[in-house]
Amino acid sequence: MTTVLVTGASRGLGLEFCRQYCDAGDHVIATARAPDRASDLAALGIECHPLDVADPRSAAALAATLTGRPLDVLINNAGIMGDNTKSALDADLDEWRAAFEINVLGPAIVTRALLPNLKLAERPVAVTMGSQAGIYDRMRTANLAIYRSTKAGAHAATISLAHALKDEGVLCYSLRPGRTRTDMTGHDGDYEAEDSVRLMRKAIERSDPSWAGLFIDRSQKMYPYAGGFAA
Template structure:
């Protein structure tokens, strides 16, 4: 049985990843900041015995280390870094920037996935798939930025893309792969009700990219359908 560890597992894409992987027969380690208040996640756990729920705030590096220690010796085939925040709003644009919030966005969206990869590398190396996935965004593409704004979110995802690209090169000799995947514009709390894509379809597509991943493509930046995206 393969194992996937999903961050930000309590809602949106994270919850849908947990549902689909659990239904596919995977062991799911579902990590989120406040599991006690996630009825949907607990409902999934009741229906699927292979789903475990763990408390984790990816902004807290000590908490990441504690969870890695708690799961010491266990294999993680796919480490799926899904947790993220947007941060930007109309009161937070250039001229009235909340720099403390910007640092928090970077800590969650950029440092969090890198710290997860670092702390859980021994677990990933024990796994059969040896894959680290980062759910990123086309908004992190500098080539695609034609509308400006969203400084916090754009910069955090651009930095994530750069970091993961480097990790892909650094860890390729150890057989560890990295995948940067853009989920599309999805109807979630972040994406909003006007988004054209349902979480189920987006996650199904991203799971296909995981399923067909090959180490030769480590570090690539693609969308949920596998289309290469500009950096």
């Protein structure tokens, strides 16, 4: 049985990951920053822990709770968009800073805290949700400054993590859901969460060591301009 930990599981893609892994018979460790307010997650009746990915103390508390338990798959899913109408000239700086802490630092904070658990698994994988919005040659308008810059930062941080984790026997890469109808997109988009997650689960299952540091699309193809390094 695979043990999978999902951050940001209260709704959207994170909730759907939990639902599908659970239905597939895997052991799911859901995390949410406010589990008591995550009623859809509670309805799944699965193991759930509080986790604010931007807070190292919260990650350390989770790690202490999970001491000694192997973790096969870590899905660094939690993320925020910030005000998507704002440019680099008028974006709220506190919101921008918060987005940096959640989108860029969050995956590193959580992966660092849970590294002992990942190292107990046979072929551990840590993925971070990447985005087309963080691809340089797609940044052609002034808006979305917060999301674009922090997702580009998340890609870069994932590459750095992947290099370091390679020495620890953990495969790490960015994963692209595709534009999916969730709260983040105002329920606009090309795909339903159910389909995006089904395809991403397949990609995770087929994870290849050559993907270390790369940006992998839901169709398991590499996305260009998001970085990566030859394994």
